[in-house]
Amino acid sequence: MIERWNPARVHELAGRLPISDGAAVDEAVRRTGAAQRSWAALPPERRVEVLRLAAGVLEGSPHLPELLARETGKPLADCGGEIRFAATYLRWVADQAPRALADQEVDDAAGRLLLRRRPFGVVAAITPWNAPIILTMLKVGPALAAGNTVVVKPSPLAPLAITEVLERFPDDLVRTVNGHAGTGQALAGHPGVFRVAFTGGDAAAREIGATAARMLTSTVMELGGNDPAIILDDADLSDEAMDRLVMASFATSGQVCMAAKRLYVPRAMSDDFIAAYVAAARRTIVLGDPLDEGTTVGPVISAEAAARLDGLAGASLAAGGEAIELGTVRVDMSAGHFVRPSLLLGLPDDAPLVAREQFGPLVPVLVYDSEEEALARANAGELGLAASVWSADEDRAFRIARRLDAGFTFVNTHNRTGMALRAPFGGVRRSGHGREYGVEGILEYAQTCAVHAPAPFRAGGEGLAAGAYPPG
Numbered sequence: 485m486i487e488r489w490n491p492a493r494v495h496e497l498a499g500r501l502p503i504s505d506g507a508a509v510d511e512a513v514r515r516t517g518a519a520q521r522s523w524a525a526l527p528p529e530r531r532v533e534v535l536r537l538a539a540g541v542l543e544g545s546p547h548l549p550e551l552l553a554r555e556t557g558k559p560l561a562d563c564g565g566e567i568r569f570a571a572t573y574l575r576w577v578a579d580q581a582p583r584a585l586a587d588q589e590v591d592d593a594a595g596r597l598l599l600r601r602r603p604f605g606v607v608a609a610i611t612p613w614n615a616p617i618i619l620t621m622l623k624v625g626p627a628l629a630a631g632n633t634v635v636v637k638p639s640p641l642a643p644l645a646i647t648e649v650l651e652r653f654p655d656d657l658v659r660t661v662n663g664h665a666g667t668g669q670a671l672a673g674h675p676g677v678f679r680v681a682f683t684g685g686d687a688a689a690r691e692i693g694a695t696a697a698r699m700l701t702s703t704v705m706e707l708g709g710n711d712p713a714i715i716l717d718d719a720d721l722s723d724e725a726m727d728r729l730v731m732a733s734f735a736t737s738g739q740v741c742m743a744a745k746r747l748y749v750p751r752a753m754s755d756d757f758i759a760a761y762v763a764a765a766r767r768t769i770v771l772g773d774p775l776d777e778g779t780t781v782g783p784v785i786s787a788e789a790a791a792r793l794d795g796l797a798g799a800s801l802a803a804g805g806e807a808i809e810l811g812t813v814r815v816d817m818s819a820g821h822f823v824r825p826s827l828l829l830g831l832p833d834d835a836p837l838v839a840r841e842q843f844g845p846l847v848p849v850l851v852y853d854s855e856e857e858a859l860a861r862a863n864a865g866e867l868g869l870a871a872s873v874w875s876a877d878e879d880r881a882f883r884i885a886r887r888l889d890a891g892f893t894f895v896n897t898h899n900r901t902g903m904a905l906r907a908p909f910g911g912v913r914r915s916g917h918g919r920e921y922g923v924e925g926i927l928e929y930a931q932t933c934a935v936h937a938p939a940p941f942r943a944g945g946e947g948l949a950a951g952a953y954p955p956g
């Protein structure tokens with residue numbers, strides 16, 4: 485049994501769910517596999533109707549935000565926002581997918597060529613806890629639209645709301661298996677699965693990738709980032725801009741793949757910047773119980789996460805540096821896994837908090853002397869999920885953005901406020917492969933297959949010498 489305790493109130497049970505064993509995984513793959521061919525035979529226009537119905541379910545379940553808040557520790561308003569955004573995304577896929585997935589046919593002097601988008605079959609979706617509704621819909625929506633069926637394995641740290649949502653999808657198009665790494669492994673390595681879509685950390689990604697590779701199953705991987713935010717010397721330090729920058733790092737207590745995780749600031753501006761940042765944090769960060777009105781930052785997900793962050797801060801400050809506590813606290817921090825949001829100053833580039841993804845509310849400010857230096861330091865390391873450039877001169881920001889090793893670069897914003905449904909999102913380097921959002925995010929779930937009648941062999945054609953290459 486999975487028991488999920490509220491991370492903000494450690495003695496409150498948010499809910500429990502049975503663990504799916506190997507036989508349950510097998511059954512889920514078998515049932516979705518049996519339904520897949522007839523599902524794929526429907527035209528995309530019919531298939532996307534399921535996504536519109538699912539969007540209605542998300543919006544028509546008023547208790548869902550609170551359930552999500554109790555299991556994740558995210559503020560209630562954020563949970564409502566995530567659910568509404570997921571519904572918006574499903575409708576967007578429903579609008580876009582029929583055109584994106586349509587057959588393309590040419591019939592000309594070279595012959596007749598049909599390009600058809602064929603689904604993979606059964607897709608396994610293995611998802612994290614930090615935004616379980618949207619991160620699951622980013623896989624389920626396009627996969628179903630393209631004619632696949634899906635088995636989802638949610639994170640055991642936030643399985644409750646998403647399992648409830650998935651139960652409202654037509655049975656056998658989508659099935660849910662709950663559990664820990666073992667359940668994920670059984671699913672990723674199942675011979676009936678032909679694509680694995682994973683979002684999560686690098687350790688799990690390596691094991692899932694290895695398991696999928698043994699079956700020659702292809703993968704899409706959305707992994708972690710250590711996103712730099714480069715503040716240029718002409719950046720707007722107004723209250724409104726600074727509030728946006730603060731929440732780019734501290735929304736969901738910093739536990740977001742695309743949070744601003746390292747802030748690069750020009751030396752001459754650093755005192756003004758830090759003063760403006762601390763003032764913005766006083767306005768925007770209210771550490772509290774996720775169900776209390778006014779809370780903008782909740783606890784971290786678990787006792788292990790809190791201990792890891794504590795260790796990271798200790799190890800990073802060992803060689804010098806200073807922590808500034810941010811915002812206001814409106815909760816007894818011992819009631820849950822609360823970590824005080826902090827800015828860290830004066831850390832060297834090899835401090836663990838700078839060199840690695842912290843995935844929590846501790847954010848380093850790093851001072852630079854030239855744009856070239858800022859770029860080189862921002863591009864250091866092996867990750868490349870997102871980044872941002874902050875400047876009053878948009879062209880200048882875009883010039884710098886072109887040189888960043890990032891799958892997505894925001895200009896004058898960062899994190900979810902900068903997302904667009906039409907803009908593909910995903911990592912470069914070791915932040916993953918494949919894309920979500922955008923038309924690219926739909927096409928991840930179909931393979932282009934060709935049917936070709938070469939002109940020389942069509943009725944009236946002139947033929948080609950046996951074994952010869954075609955002219956073009």
Ligand code: NAD
Pocket residue numbers: 610611612613614615619637638639640663664665666667668669672683684685686687688689691692706707708709740741742841843869916
């Ligand atoms: P995680 O990797 O621990 O878990 C993700 C999922 O994988 C869960 O369902 C988990 O049960 C499963 N899992 C874990 N180990 C497994 C194994 N060995 N075999 C099979 N399944 C296994 O990640 P998390 O703690 O839930 O999320 C945090 C990480 O996810 C961070 O690194 C974050 O940056 C990343 N993330 C990335 C994106 C993105 O879009 N790029 C979005 C959100 C989170």
